[in-house]
Amino acid sequence: MKKIVSYMILLTAILLIYSGTLWADSGYSLVNQWGEFGDKTGCFKYPTLIAIDHNSNVYVVDQHNHRIQKFNADGFYLLSWGEFGEGAGQFNYPYGIAVDSHGDVYVSDMDNNRIQKFTTEGKFIKMIGRYGTENSQFKYPYGLAIDKDDVLYVIDTLNYRIKKFDRNLNFLGSWGSEKEIGISLYMPHEIVIDKDGNVIMSDRQNHRIAKFTKDGKLIKRWGEYGESEDAKGGTFSEPHGVAVDHNGDVFVCDRYNYRVEKFDSNSKFISMWKTRGSLVDSEHFPIGIAADKEGNIYVIDQYQHCVQKYKFYKDWAKSATEFGSPGRMAK
Numbered sequence: 001m002k003k004i005v006s007y008m009i010l011l012t013a014i015l016l017i018y019s020g021t022l023w024a025d026s027g028y029s030l031v032n033q034w035g036e037f038g039d040k041t042g043c044f045k046y047p048t049l050i051a052i053d054h055n056s057n058v059y060v061v062d063q064h065n066h067r068i069q070k071f072n073a074d075g076f077y078l079l080s081w082g083e084f085g086e087g088a089g090q091f092n093y094p095y096g097i098a099v100d101s102h103g104d105v106y107v108s109d110m111d112n113n114r115i116q117k118f119t120t121e122g123k124f125i126k127m128i129g130r131y132g133t134e135n136s137q138f139k140y141p142y143g144l145a146i147d148k149d150d151v152l153y154v155i156d157t158l159n160y161r162i163k164k165f166d167r168n169l170n171f172l173g174s175w176g177s178e179k180e181i182g183i184s185l186y187m188p189h190e191i192v193i194d195k196d197g198n199v200i201m202s203d204r205q206n207h208r209i210a211k212f213t214k215d216g217k218l219i220k221r222w223g224e225y226g227e228s229e230d231a232k233g234g235t236f237s238e239p240h241g242v243a244v245d246h247n248g249d250v251f252v253c254d255r256y257n258y259r260v261e262k263f264d265s266n267s268k269f270i271s272m273w274k275t276r277g278s279l280v281d282s283e284h285f286p287i288g289i290a291a292d293k294e295g296n297i298y299v300i301d302q303y304q305h306c307v308q309k310y311k312f313y314k315d316w317a318k319s320a321t322e323f324g325s326p327g328r329m330a331k
Helices: 002-019 178-183 316-322
Strands: 028-034 050-052 058-062 067-071 077-081 094-099 105-109 114-118 124-128 141-146 152-156 161-165 171-175 191-193 199-203 208-212 218-222 239-244 250-254 259-263 269-274 286-291 297-301 306-312
Touching: 050 094, 050 286, 050 297, 058 094, 058 286, 067 094, 094 152, 105 141, 105 152, 114 141, 152 191, 191 239, 199 239, 199 250, 208 239, 239 297, 250 286, 259 286
Parallel strands: 094 141, 141 191, 239 286
Antiparallel strands: 028 306, 050 058, 058 067, 067 077, 094 105, 105 114, 114 124, 141 152, 152 161, 161 171, 191 199, 199 208, 208 218, 239 250, 250 259, 259 269, 286 297, 297 306
């Protein structure tokens, strides 16, 4: 038995080093990966963002298949909904996703310039929006986030505003301008609410992260441009997805450095790891990220067309014995 365990540890060490997950630096190990290019259930075509509900179910925006797919925490396929179109429950390149405390799911239907709301089973409830500048209109909505009071925050990208709605999609207010979140915060894409109710956004073209109060007052910005194999922590090359875990730590998809960076709630750099996963001969572009209630981190790798699940281990030997193979799809 000891020989078997030792063999598992050695084999897993080789896999982890080969895949480039950098467990030794970050404490995070790749424990599951699922998905591949295609339009069958469990497959993806250029997925974007990801959300986790209170039961640790995983919702993925399968953008180029114009649908949402739902999995359990182990990557087993549960259901999907959506198709290309303009009708209720149809999508035209959806982008962002969020889940409220009741389990209802909100999707930014980007090229239809609207927000759609669904039950946890994918049943259409309501939608708002069309192209325009009014309170309930949008110009290409991107990232979504929901706070503890079920207030929905929407990045109204080309209107350079953050719009707020209640869970019935009634407009509550907005903030921002081209000066505030436009040129200085060029076309923000992803958004998350931290444990204090502040709004954190990825400032992609400026290679930094911005934090605002819920009413739009700038608290701080951090990060600068850096792109190389040896780019130091706290530098970015087009950061995309942002997430906050139960401790208040902030995770950022540093897309063109092919890694995730972790910061504390005061934006102090903690650690980072590469997201090359188990398909080392592919392109690797982490774009979407979410944390579940247990602190597991889920990453969308857009050009691997997959979801990667990472778990934090203080004890590497334990991580090695628990390392899982890429997930299987439930039939």
